[in-house]
Amino acid sequence: MSDLVKQEILLETGTNEMEIIEFYLGTQSFGINVHKLKEIIPFDEEAVTVVPGSDPGMLGTLLLRGSTIPLVALKQHIASKEPDLPEDARRVVLICEFNDRVNGFKVDGVNMIHRVSWGDVQPMATFIDQYHPRFTGSINIEGREILIVDLEHIVSEFDPESALDYEAEIHSAAMEEKLPNTRQEMKLMLAEDSSLIRAGIERVLKSSNYANLKTFVDGEDCYLDLMRLKEEATREGKPITDYLNLLITDIEMPKMDGLTLCKRVKDDPFMRDVKVILFSSLINEQMAVKCDSVGADGYATKPQIPYLVQMMDKHLGIDGEPANS
Known part of the structure; x- marks a missing residue:
């Protein structure tokens, strides 16, 4: 078999x-x-x-x-x-x-x-x-x-x-001498179907000063809101990055998976400046190739929350140590 x-x-x-x-x-x-x-x-x-x-x-x-x-x-x-x-x-x-x-x-x-x-x-x-x-x-x-x-x-x-240790990450972030204030200015979206993981990531990001975060239960709901932002930005003659800087998405989700969501964002000339990071338990060498093929700016496996924050800093131009590529 x-x-x-x-x-x-x-x-x-x-x-x-x-x-x-x-x-x-x-x-x-x-x-x-x-x-x-x-x-x-x-x-x-x-x-x-x-x-x-x-x-x-x-x-x-x-x-x-x-x-x-x-x-x-x-x-x-x-x-x-x-x-x-x-x-x-x-x-x-x-x-x-x-x-x-x-x-x-x-x-x-x-x-x-x-x-x-x-x-x-x-x-x-x-x-x-x-x-x-x-x-x-x-x-x-x-x-x-x-x-x-x-x-x-x-x-x-x-x-x-094997689960995400959210409380430890929150404690670690709180012990930092100074969190970059520029993180507060960044507009973020998170698509994750697990309510437990979604709430945990939200707590970690907000504790790291990434407070401007909107969450979605699946890729389709997230994509519909992206299209709403695109319409608003087009109507007002502004770039999409005035409304959204970075999207974090799981890969496995009902209705629309994260690879499809990322591909739709990156294939859209108006949307492609939005940074996209895939955060999933499926990340391995084979999946990394697929992430690259849909234009993802980065990807990390779910236990690596500190690496996720570093990667966000790197792609958003936040001062501090860059993430390893």
């Missing part, structure tokens, strides 16, 4: 499409972005070292080609009430990489890779999201409702260090 990964369809970047791999927990379908998937291997109980006293969803560590990685039993952790499969069922492990970490996720089986539009992914309703943060949205494929699993959130439940 690992051939599914090797045969991944090459998507043109910025078309608002993605590929998800559909897998099963019992008879319920779930999915993740193929970009997070390194390989699929058969589940081998003998390769697992159990950690006594751990959460039922944490099977332990998995020996993978001489290295050990955490192994999560998604079915137990998500608390699926689906009946167990037969003993001879071919359970597999999804080996995933995001936020510069590798983790394994045991599932009951995989179906296939689907090429879909982000526009067809329905975000979780706000009142549901607060109770089920382990899912970021859902999509209907061939009559099956596939829930998109938030693997980053699940890993953070076992390993808090």
Whole structure:
């Protein structure tokens, strides 16, 4: 089944499409972005070292080609009430990489890779999201409702260090002798579908004097507001940078992904002076190429908040140490 990964369809970047791999927990379908998937291997109980006293969803560590990685039993952790499969069922492990970490996720089986539009992914309703943060949205494929699993959130439940340490960043910023006042003058936008991450980034940026920030729950809402600013700037004969200096966007978002959002901004002659930084758990060597192809001014993986602020300073011409390119 690992051939599914090797045969991944090459998507043109910025078309608002993605590929998800559909897998099963019992008879319920779930999915993740193929970009997070390194390989699929058969589940081998003998390769697992159990950690006594751990959460039922944490099977332990998995020996993978001489290295050990955490192994999560998604079915137990998500608390699926689906009946167990037969003993001879071919359970597999999804080996995933995001936020510069590798983790394994045991599932009951995989179906296939689907090429879909982000526009067809329905975000979780706000009142549901607060109770089920382990899912970021859902999509209907061939009559099956596939829930998109938030693997980053699940890993953070076992390993808090993998999550963004917002309070530490706020404390660090507060200890600086002097924060650049020019940061207050910059007009910013943030597109991020996770309410928790969105609020956390907002707190960090405002604590760093980046106080003029407008947030959006997905790329489409952000783009619609960008078009409103464009109309206002055109009507008043002013450059767009009088209204917006920099956009920070996640990559994975319902309705419109961050690569598409960035491409639309950079392909528009009136908008292209707006700096765009992609801030995502998906950043790796392959994704960096895609970020460059849509004209992103910078990109960083989500744990690197100090680097994000440095990068913002660099592209906005704020006095201080420039970020590494």
